[in-house]
Amino acid sequence: MPSVLRVLSFGLGPIGLAAARLVLQKTSLQLVGAVDADPAKAGKDLAELLGREEPTGIVVAGDGAAALQQLRPDVMLHCTQSYLPLVKEQLLAAIRAGADVVSSTEELLAPELQHALLAKELDEAATAAGVSVLGTGVNPGFAMDFLAVVASAVTADVKAVKCLRVVDAATRRQPLQKKIGAGLAKGEFQQQVATGKFGHVGMRESVALVARGLDLRVDRIEQTVEPVLAPEDHKTPFLTVKEGQVAGLRNHGYGYVGKQAVVHLDLSMYVGAPDPRDEIQLEGTPSVHMKFVGGIPGDEATAAILVNSLHGVAAAAPGLRSVLDIAPPRLCR
Amino acid sequence: MPSVLRVLSFGLGPIGLAAARLVLQKTSLQLVGAVDADPAKAGKDLAELLGREEPTGIVVAGDGAAALQQLRPDVMLHCTQSYLPLVKEQLLAAIRAGADVVSSTEELLAPELQHALLAKELDEAATAAGVSVLGTGVNPGFAMDFLAVVASAVTADVKAVKCLRVVDAATRRQPLQKKIGAGLAKGEFQQQVATGKFGHVGMRESVALVARGLDLRVDRIEQTVEPVLAPEDHKTPFLTVKEGQVAGLRNHGYGYVGKQAVVHLDLSMYVGAPDPRDEIQLEGTPSVHMKFVGGIPGDEATAAILVNSLHGVAAAAPGLRSVLDIAPPRLCR
Structure with a gap:
């Protein structure tokens, strides 16, 4: 090159x-x-x-x-x-x-x-x-998928994967705050979710990448998306979320082998989310627990x-x- | 393949x-x-x-x-x-x-x-x-070098790298306990170090890999090796370390640009080391802090x-x- x-x-x-x-x-x-x-x-x-x-x-x-x-x-x-x-x-x-x-x-x-x-x-x-x-x-591509695969390098066996990501959306770009529904009413959020073109994109892809990387033979990938409501007013550089309005979302992704979710990705992105962080837990032989203290820093x-x-x-x-x-x-x- | x-x-x-x-x-x-x-x-x-x-x-x-x-x-x-x-x-x-x-x-x-x-x-x-x-x-090859390079993927700039690894050698194989000097007197340890064929091998290589991976233009690599003395008697499956004997070692590796150590790898491997863990800190834009909680598990x-x-x-x-x-x-x- x-x-x-x-x-x-x-x-x-x-x-x-x-x-x-x-x-x-x-x-x-x-x-x-x-x-x-x-x-x-x-x-x-x-x-x-x-x-x-x-x-x-x-x-x-x-x-x-x-x-x-x-x-x-x-x-x-x-x-x-x-x-x-x-x-x-x-x-x-x-x-x-x-x-x-x-x-x-x-x-x-x-x-x-x-x-x-x-x-x-x-x-x-x-x-x-x-x-x-x-x-x-970063997500998808690193925080909730690539890192889990990298962590698996030091394991002899992995039975289940759990990745947790908590993002304080107040620190993020305007389009991200909009795409997670910050400032919407709960009903508006649900309508948006129903369109299938709302919220974080790539959760299924992250599950698929983890499953492929760890050869987990997942037969079904599912996700859920729920609103997180603001416990109090919260102002970002771009918008104001009032108490009871949507502050953002919680998005779970699951990869199943039969009835067992062997991959579980748990993403919280909302304005005011406390303790931002990234964590990877591989349950296996041996189990490993990897962490980005303070989380992988956003848009940068x-x-x-x-x-x-x-x-x-x-x-x-x-x-x-x-x-x-x-x-x-x-x-x- | x-x-x-x-x-x-x-x-x-x-x-x-x-x-x-x-x-x-x-x-x-x-x-x-x-x-x-x-x-x-x-x-x-x-x-x-x-x-x-x-x-x-x-x-x-x-x-x-x-x-x-x-x-x-x-x-x-x-x-x-x-x-x-x-x-x-x-x-x-x-x-x-x-x-x-x-x-x-x-x-x-x-x-x-x-x-x-x-x-x-x-x-x-x-x-x-x-x-x-x-x-x-794992070390060299992953814990104190590869992971630092992987963590750099989410940074725009890195000025300095610090990797910390703490291993409780009591949980490790017999050859490792011997190679870190567990059970030696302090003077014997120093004699062994002077041979240049004692202790952890690969520290310089880890520094070199980090420097290459992050393009840090290191002009000099150095290391220090000191004994860690046991504060009390400690028995492993393979040997007994008496109070005041060598429990293992602390090995620092440094990569310098001029007078500044831009890479610092800090390895403690001794019988009874508390709080085993692996940590990577990249000082940069943004800084990142990655951790393996409990440390990357040993010989396995x-x-x-x-x-x-x-x-x-x-x-x-x-x-x-x-x-x-x-x-x-x-x-x-």
């Missing part, structure tokens, strides 16, 4: 912008382009979106496929949407332009789970083009792991890869 | 035997041979060394090179000695027989550090033979990570690999 990778940022929401900002700081990465479909962003110097005075010289393009063809980056840093079918054409555009891809699309963590045909199509296209495509992030960490995965995906064998198949991500300078 | 790997166990000390026992339990591994240079072991059915009644049908061979040539295993599980020059011929014998290697040889974690020429020779031989060679274990874990690395090394690109370059180890069934 080249020692300095030429990177194109596709998707300039809060995470995409944080990741692009980070790319600009790295000597082993060169930001060569930025893309966002939002007409309010296209045409501006990226500096404007980053809140910087000095121009970067990178003008935001609206047409991703054209920018990819023109700039031919080594790798696309992709932060647009959560659902794989919605980003299929963006991924194919990168593949056609010969660019590797690191993507925050949650369903891409374990794309075969809900989109087997599409995963096959992407894998074949990437393999034929000699590029690799990876979905990753998500931007970091995406950027820290760029060199790894550039070095990976072509095709649709998973975080279990390639060298572990690590700090990129 | 084949779905069931044919494994030869080379080295049948406590760790090698624990690893061989584990291989026998795995459906994705088949133990096809066992080797130990000790004449007291050669010729016996492996079951006898494992304390089992039923024979395994595997007779311990004394000549490793001959056994490798005859059995042509997919991979050699190598647990003999700590120092790379002492195991060079054993590794070359495996390479010549077309076998991948997973080894507990501590210096093989970062072989270029102290044996650059030998590392080059092994890399060239392995590459030419199309096999991969990996050094790993070392056997496990060696066995859990077999499929990964079989799938890796040929050559001398490091734990940073290949897919992370995970539970093998």
